[in-house]
Amino acid sequence: MARAHEDHDRLDRAFAALADPVRRAIIARLSTGPATVNELAEPFPITVQAVSQHVRVLEQAGLVTRTREAQRRPVHLDPAALEAVTGWIDTYRLQAERSYRRLDAVLETLKEER
């Protein structure tokens, strides 16, 4: 089952990536919105280079993505990947997400009624 293997590999990488407290803090910060590596490094007593390494690990685990916007390369949390792991972290977002999925279902029933 190639698909199942891929899922397990991804989970393994994601859990390994989240085993580090700095990386968990980075994820918590990104759950409130995208940020550049420099912004992510601000609260930590470690170098920007070290934070950049952590971001790379998170990126390889499929938990974050980086986009290019002018001179910035903000890091974004990948909501789908994170939810695939267990749905830990941002209840604020998750609760919103869950509510909206239920709203999706309510809307489907309303569409059928018409």
Place this chain on the structure above:
Amino acid sequence: MSTNPTHITAPDGTPFIEIVREFDAPRNLVFRASTDPDLVTRWLGPRELEMRVVEFDVRDGGRYRYVHTAADGSTYAFRGVFHTVTEPLIIQTFEFEGAPGSVSLETRTLQDIGGRTRMQQSAVFPSVAARDHALAAGMEHGINDSMDRLAELLGSGAVRNGR
């Protein structure tokens, strides 16, 4: 049915939270599901909590209040006033009664995007601290909860042996 992503932004040092979400339904249905209390109870708030609408007077100046009840009997009540209620624009105040005085102002726009609907909701809190507190209240619980679940998952061998 694929799921549309929920985009939440809460820039550091600001009292704002913005949520953008698209729905695969026409705007009038999204409006109805947001303003009919019987429909609202079917989707708003955490699934594990039961929602009871005490008051839901959907018109300019009308009040609303609803209570979520957890399995252990603890309750979380929310209340506010509708300021503007139209299909493309709903403006209301929002207060968690557990944090009295911290009233946020919510502006929700529903935009028709070719038979589908884009909802954009912005909340302004009375201070950056109040905004951070609202975010953190959910997050701290979520992190603890999820760490427990992560530990359970790892301990169960589910990660290696399949779900």
